[in-house]
Amino acid sequence: QVQLQQWGAGLLKPSETLSLTCAVYGGSFSGYYWSWIRQPPEKGLEWLGEINHRGSTTYNPSLKSRVTISVDTSKNQFSLKVTSVTAADTAVYYCARSRGMYCSTTTCPRIAYNYWGQGTLVTVSS
């Protein structure tokens, strides 16, 4: 059974760097995309970016300059860093795994997330 367990600092001051890690238990680490998705209080979901086991990344253009996702395959972990945080970065942050890695003309498992971490509330406040 695949499980994603995430952790990181929950309270930050403006201008600090948000840092979260997600550990993957069970299943293979290769063959999937690993994503970070966040949800501000009482709002919808925002995809931040993804990485695969080779370290290939794609980021949300609106946050690209502040977001870095990295992977440590030796530990089956991947991490998120968001620099220069403001109150607008206050959100529950989730790590998630895609259903697969590649898309065809009829199916695209890369973009469906079927395993999620428990979520981490990150509050940015002075």
Next chain:
Amino acid sequence: DIQMTQSPSSLSASVGDRVTITCQASQVISSFLNWYQQKPGKAPNLLIYDASNLETGVPSRFSGSGSGTDFTFTISSLQPEDIATYYCQHYDNSFGPGTKVDIK
């Protein structure tokens, strides 16, 4: 960027009712559309992928259809445990705004 719209934004229905939510993409996205259920305080849960495929373990009262730009999500017989917010999603930042489902 592809924008996703959902309607309605919220609905109330009785137990046993058929519930339908629609999602529209700003561009053609083939059948690459997923549906998630999110209960308060919980992570989203994938219900439907590729527009109409039921994720393993998801009850058969949930279904999806559509392709191109117009998609539909249906709960055939609403149950009390279905109280949640439902999101459609394409790729990267293309999550719909959500539909909150309550029991009347």
